[in-house]
Amino acid sequence: MSPEHPASPTILVVDDDPGQRQLVAGYLRQQGYPVLLAASGEEALASLGAQPVGMMISDVRMPGMTGLQLLRGRARRIRRCPCSW
Numbered sequence: 057m058s059p060e061h062p063a064s065p066t067i068l069v070v071d072d073d074p075g076q077r078q079l080v081a082g083y084l085r086q087q088g089y090p091v092l093l094a095a096s097g098e099e100a101l102a103s104l105g106a107q108p109v110g111m112m113i114s115d116v117r118m119p120g121m122t123g124l125q126l127l128r129g130r131a132r133r134i135r136r137c138p139c140s141w
Contacts, residue, residue: 065110066090070100070126072118080113097121101129 067089071077074095081091092109094100098121103109116123 064089066092066108068092068094068100068103068109068112070094070097070112070114070118070123072096072115076115097123097126097129100126 067084069077069080069084069091070093071080072095077093077095081093084091092103092107094103097114097118100112100114101121104112112126114123114126121129
């Protein structure tokens with residue numbers, strides 16, 4: 057936990073592009089947020105089921121499960137996790 061964000065929620069970053077994933081994650085970590093990474097919608101759903109996540113940032117266009125499909129899957133599992141694309 058960072059002094060700027062004493063109770064920082066974990067943010068899940070979902071993107072099939074490793075460079076984009078690392079770019080967003082690096083910025084969030086610099087701001088003091090704990091970050092989880094997922095390369096696909098399926099990986100993200102597994103992460104959401106395994107540990108508490110305060111927010112999810114997802115790419116919309118991904119092979120396999122799209123960001124919108126991920127949102128629908130997330131809604132069935134966790135209703136109180138804000139999402140951004």
